[in-house]
Amino acid sequence: GESVGLHLPTLSVQEGDNSIINCAYSNSASDYFIWYKQESGKGPQFIIDIRSNMDKRQGQRVTVLLNKTVKHLSLQIAATQPGDSAVYFCAENIGPSYGGSQGNLIFGKGTKLSVKP
Amino acid sequence: GAVVSQHPSWVICKSGTSVKIECRSLDFQATTMFWYRQFPKQSLMLMATSNEGSKATYEQGVEKDKFLINHASLTLSTLTVTSAHPEDSSFYICSATKQGIEKLFFGSGTQLSVL
Numbered sequence: 001g002e003s004v005g006l007h008l009p010t011l012s013v014q015e016g017d018n019s020i021i022n023c024a025y026s027n028s029a030s031d032y033f034i035w036y037k038q039e040s041g042k043g044p045q046f047i048i049d050i051r052s053n054m055d056k057r058q059g060q061r062v063t064v065l066l067n068k069t070v071k072h073l074s075l076q077i078a079a080t081q082p083g084d085s086a087v088y089f090c091a092e093n094i095g096p097s098y099g100g101s102q103g104n105l106i107f108g109k110g111t112k113l114s115v116k117p
Numbered sequence: 118g119a120v121v122s123q124h125p126s127w128v129i130c131k132s133g134t135s136v137k138i139e140c141r142s143l144d145f146q147a148t149t150m151f152w153y154r155q156f157p158k159q160s161l162m163l164m165a166t167s168n169e170g171s172k173a174t175y176e177q178g179v180e181k182d183k184f185l186i187n188h189a190s191l192t193l194s195t196l197t198v199t200s201a202h203p204e205d206s207s208f209y210i211c212s213a214t215k216q217g218i219e220k221l222f223f224g225s226g227t228q229l230s231v232l
Binding site: 032034036041042043044045046049089093105107108109110 | 121123158159160161162163208210212219220221222223224225226228
């Protein structure tokens with residue numbers, strides 16, 4: 001079946017370095033993607049989103065890249081800080097035109113980011 | 118902002134008892150709320166979609182009689198785990214949508230431990 005997955009289950013980086021977290025999706029009908037950050041024992045926190053008509057979007061210290069050709073999504077975190085340590089999930093929405101509904105997201109498996117001081 | 122409050126944060130109960138978890142949208146009206154379940158080191162799995170004033174839509178494999186969902190108002194949805202068993206122990210998370218905004222706003226989650 002179609003699913004959202006991640007290439008790397010864990011990622012360890014040095015404080016100050018840049019982090020790249022990858023996500024592969026297989027549903028070509030997906031038109032909206034979100035990255036969430038989840039700290040231990042807490043609910044997911046929105047980081048950044050991107051629509052399928054874009055290939056790049058930047059936020060504060062974060063950038064999301066979308067490559068529709070290979071169905072690949074990535075999250076780049078600049079100057080990674082200890083507070084960035086968490087599990088990161090990508091999520092996709094196939095959109096109402098294809099049977100999806102607003103907010104009905106499919107989540108990937110997650111990547112645990114550990115930042116070494 | 119769009120704040121979603123979930124209560125309680127954690128609960129321990131005996132096997133066979135029922136537990137109610139509340140999800141409130143504090144500063145907006147949420148026509149749709151979602152309930153997720155998350156096991157340790159795993160992703161969020163959608164359990165059901167809750168629409169105000171109508172019956173919830175459950176995902177395949179989720180027992181509607183065991184996981185009762187009530188969405189009586191535009192700011193409150195509740196999930197009741199009936200006759201809880203140890204295998205129901207999990208992290209339950211709710212989320213809500215705000216009209217005109219596609220992203221989800223999540224509650225802080227409820228850790229349920231059934232003894």
